[in-house]
Amino acid sequence: MGIEVARAHGCVVVDKNGTEYLDFLSGIGVASIGHTHPAVINAIKEQAERYLHAMVYGEYVQEPQVRLAQRLAEVAPSPLSVTYFTNSGTEAIEGALKTARKYTGRSGFVSFFGSFHGDTFGSLSVGGNPLYREPFEPLLPDVTFLPFNVTTALDSIDETIAAVLIEPIQGEGGVRIPDDDFLPTLRRRCDDVGALLIFDEVITGFSRTGKMFAAEHWQITPDIMVLAKALGGGMPLGAFMSTPEIMATLSTDPPLAHVTTFGGHPVCCAAGLASLNFMLETNLPQRAQEKGQELLSQLRSLVGHGEFTNVRGRGLMIGMDFASPEATKHFVQHCFAAGLILGWTLHRDTVVRLAPPLIISTSEIDQAIAIMHDALH
Numbered sequence: 354m355g356i357e358v359a360r361a362h363g364c365v366v367v368d369k370n371g372t373e374y375l376d377f378l379s380g381i382g383v384a385s386i387g388h389t390h391p392a393v394i395n396a397i398k399e400q401a402e403r404y405l406h407a408m409v410y411g412e413y414v415q416e417p418q419v420r421l422a423q424r425l426a427e428v429a430p431s432p433l434s435v436t437y438f439t440n441s442g443t444e445a446i447e448g449a450l451k452t453a454r455k456y457t458g459r460s461g462f463v464s465f466f467g468s469f470h471g472d473t474f475g476s477l478s479v480g481g482n483p484l485y486r487e488p489f490e491p492l493l494p495d496v497t498f499l500p501f502n503v504t505t506a507l508d509s510i511d512e513t514i515a516a517v518l519i520e521p522i523q524g525e526g527g528v529r530i531p532d533d534d535f536l537p538t539l540r541r542r543c544d545d546v547g548a549l550l551i552f553d554e555v556i557t558g559f560s561r562t563g564k565m566f567a568a569e570h571w572q573i574t575p576d577i578m579v580l581a582k583a584l585g586g587g588m589p590l591g592a593f594m595s596t597p598e599i600m601a602t603l604s605t606d607p608p609l610a611h612v613t614t615f616g617g618h619p620v621c622c623a624a625g626l627a628s629l630n631f632m633l634e635t636n637l638p639q640r641a642q643e644k645g646q647e648l649l650s651q652l653r654s655l656v657g658h659g660e661f662t663n664v665r666g667r668g669l670m671i672g673m674d675f676a677s678p679e680a681t682k683h684f685v686q687h688c689f690a691a692g693l694i695l696g697w698t699l700h701r702d703t704v705v706r707l708a709p710p711l712i713i714s715t716s717e718i719d720q721a722i723a724i725m726h727d728a729l730h
């Protein structure tokens with residue numbers, strides 16, 4: 354898009370010429386509480402004046418890390434009460450994969466076609482699009498890919514599998530929402546064969562889908578939950594959470610089985626805590642659900658125009674289907690020229706992804722719909 358960013362606040366990004374763009378992408382799902390939220394900025398300033406990096410993660414007691422981990426333990430599905438902080442989503446995936454291997458003593462991983470989990474070697478190895486994997490092979494061995502949302506395929510998960518990794522709603526795969534029985538069946542299958550279930554909630558977490566975590570839609574508790582993006586309130590922060598028993602595996606044989614210098618940076622954790630507190634104080638999951646309904650119902654009335662064929666979503670994670678890549682591109686470019694930022698997904702060039710800040714107002718939704726309406730006619 355090439356915007357030269359001068360400022361960003363709330364749902365708006367401003368370029369160096371003063372042109373304002375309505376941001377329906379949130380830096381790919383990061384700015385859930387809006388850009389440069391005052392509570393986050395204050396927390397950053399306060400912590401920056403106290404200390405920045407003081408020691409590698411876990412060696413000293415650094416209060417912002419402890420406070421954020423405590424808050425996460427309160428909001429995550431029980432019994433996921435222990436958090437390991439990283440700098441990014443892909444690092445958190447790496448940590449989760451390593452933990453699962455060491456805890457189970459097994460080597461195999463199962464992932465799903467269309468998934469995206471990051472671009473470091475381990476995460477790429479479990480990424481469900483061969484186009485991005487093949488140039489970098491050989492990758493991790495013992496990874497099996499299954500079709501997303503095909504319940505019968507889950508029977509092939511067996512006792513060799515350390516963990517099954519899944520996005521509860523696929524993001525880059527085209528905003529794919531599984532049928533009601535898919536994830537509960539997967540949970541049961543993992544229990545039956547003793548494989549850990551890892552939910553990648555990097556995009557879906559922190560109110561995006563109308564719940565604090567998408568797992569809540571199916572009343573499922575994964576064994577490990579991976580977080581990033583909106584976690585840091587705009588600062589780089591990732592995490593994986595699990596039970597005390599599973600996480601203890603990283604503390605022994607060898608004692609420092611997984612370390613990071615900058616993971617859980619105090620300034621990022623202070624920002625993350627301010628962001629999470631704002632979400633809780635304003636009941637942001639509920640708000641995302643209501644605004645998502647508003648947006649979705651207006652989008653439904655546009656289906657059938659300009660090769661726009663279908664729309665689906667949970668909360669404010671919404672996918673619009675188009676009949677061709679050309680129509681998709683034309684739509685996104687037209688909207689952009691009119692001041693609305695939207696995006697493709699990485700693996701589906703006929704899906705437009707909408708992920709506005711969850712604080713979006715009705716008038717901003719109306720403004721976006723008017724632009725989309727024009728782009729389709």
Ligand SMILES: Cc1ncc(COP(=O)(O)O)c(C=O)c1O
Nearest residue numbers: 441442443469470471555556581
């Ligand atoms: C579902 C999912 N998992 C993991 C990642 C990787 O996160 P990061 O870019 O912070 O490494 C992404 C990034 O887009 C993602 O969408």
